[in-house]
Amino acid sequence: MSTPSTPRTPDASGTPNTPGTPASEPPPSPFAGLGKKFDASLGRGIGHITRRALGPYQTAIVRIGFAATWLIFLLREWPHRSELYGPDSPWGWDMAQRLLADNGAFTVLMWSDSTLWFEFVYHAAIAASIGMLLGWRTRLMSVLFMLGVLSLQNRSIFMGDGGDNVIHLMAMYLVLTRCAQVWSLDARRRARPGRTDRADIVVWSVTGAALLASLVSGNLTSPVWSLFLTGLWLVFAGWWLLERYAPAGEPRTVADILGNLTHNATLLIIMFQVCLIYATAGWYKIQGSRWQDGTAVYYPMQLDYFTPWPMLTDLLSNSGLVVMALSYGTVFVQIAFLFALLNRRAKNVLLFLMIGEHIGIAVLMGLPFFSLAMIAMDAVFLPTAFLLWLGSRTGRVRDRLLRRPRPGGGAAPTGTAAPAGAAPGSVPSQLPIPPQAPRDTPAWADKP
Incomplete structure (x- = not known):
């Protein structure tokens, strides 16, 4: 014989109460604790940028x-x-x-x-x-x-x-x-202490x-x-x-x-300026009929002003497949770069393609200073690990040209000690912290 269930007494709102739950206790808010988390995140963010x-x-x-x-x-x-x-x-x-x-x-x-x-x-x-x-x-x-x-x-x-x-x-x-x-x-x-x-x-x-x-x-x-x-x-x-x-x-x-x-x-x-330049350039290209049919790159190649190497230019412009790939590839890289910033690997791949594009413009169209300026602008998105590697290799080339041995056998970048047991020429796993002037960190910046 079944036991009769305990009836639920409705509260003021008309919702039956579960047995054992006080009628005055509200359900937990889905936003509970977000205020403290937001304050902690805000404090960490402010400390990070200050x-x-x-x-x-x-x-x-x-x-x-x-x-x-x-x-x-x-x-x-x-x-x-x-x-x-x-x-x-x-x-x-x-x-x-x-x-x-x-x-x-x-x-x-x-x-x-x-x-x-x-x-x-x-x-x-x-x-x-x-x-x-x-x-x-x-x-x-x-x-x-x-x-x-x-x-x-x-x-x-x-x-x-x-x-x-x-x-x-x-x-x-x-x-x-x-x-x-x-x-x-x-x-x-x-880095030289005690010098005025x-x-x-x-x-x-x-x-x-x-x-x-x-x-x-x-x-x-x-x-x-x-x-x-x-x-x-x-x-x-x-x-x-x-x-x-x-x-x-x-x-x-x-x-x-x-x-x-x-x-x-x-x-x-x-960074916003770089994104704005590429986004506007790409979206304006999409509106042009020559970019839509994949022939836009062909026409500047026919101008004497932009052909420092006529034989090389003719070799490329005579191939319709190459012209189409360069035209569509230029538009794709410029438009996709803004979205690639959401993924580190995709961003690095597109940076490599964009730098290659500017090198091609410098060689094929005779615009070296335009290309150098654009590459220098793109460099703001280069990963720190690559820049450290580049600085280490550049320092070694400089020391070889000056015939100046590096302290400690030349295994680490300038200002960074190589870890014990590391192979000669290896890049340290921990990135060196750039030198900072001594300062007093405000107490509020360290609070969670």
Whole structure:
């Protein structure tokens, strides 16, 4: 004989209560505990972007790439510098003045029409590129590098191509990054403890006097550029004062946090800029009928301006299959890159294909500086392990050329000790941490 079931008493909402469950206890919320998890994740994220500058090797290779590209361009065009940007340019002084009055672009070359002034600016741009390449006084060199790029390109704006536009943008972005943490003379100087660099006070005094003279003389008339350059000088000079007289105080800690935030935000902008360039280029290509039928690559190959190797160009353009593969492959790589960032391996494969594409453009179409600028821009997405391997091999080649043995048999990259029992020439499993200036970590950054 069956036992009668206990009837469920409905609560105020009309839902029967389970035996043994108090009528006043609500069911557990599916969002229980999410607030604490969110706070912990937010704290870890804030600590991650404030305690260190991310991507030290990526920003270093971007700095080296763009400085080298601009330096090689200036050296190659040195015999033709006057025709490109100087008094003998077909884009004359009066036309340049009228255009700059309309668009408000910045260039110090319009401060004087003297040939001596032009020669000084051109060779100062070369010197700034060398300093930027070596990472020597990088805070100052990044500003001078930017001024050199803007001054020359804005003087004769119709002389450039797409690569010049990329250099134009990246020269401004690099000013806001800490791109000399590794692979620079500044990093080597910081690694020597107990040494006081007395040249800094001379550097900031001279640059401050030059900035003041440009303001007083009336040459620097743009209020935007006046505030920007004055603000940069105050920030960089103030940073030097903190490093010199309060290296471990709270103001230095706050300055370090702000510097890391600025660097990381600018690094994100650089990555977004790369994605924007490729996404817009790919989607605009899709709308063109020549790209849709796979013949777009054929037509520039028939122009004498883009055929430095006519025999090689004819060999490729005479094959319809090759032309179709190059046309569709270009569109695929540019569009797929944005989505490939969601997967590390796919991103690395597409980076390899994109760099190969730019090398092909440099060789087949005679656009080496455009390709170098694009490769330097793509380098921001290179994996750290590959950059460490590249730095290790480059250091060994340098030591062999200079006939200088590495400490400890040359098994590890500079500044990294090889593990015990490691084979000669092996790359250490743990990645070296870039040198950081001593600082006090805020207590809240370590809280979960």
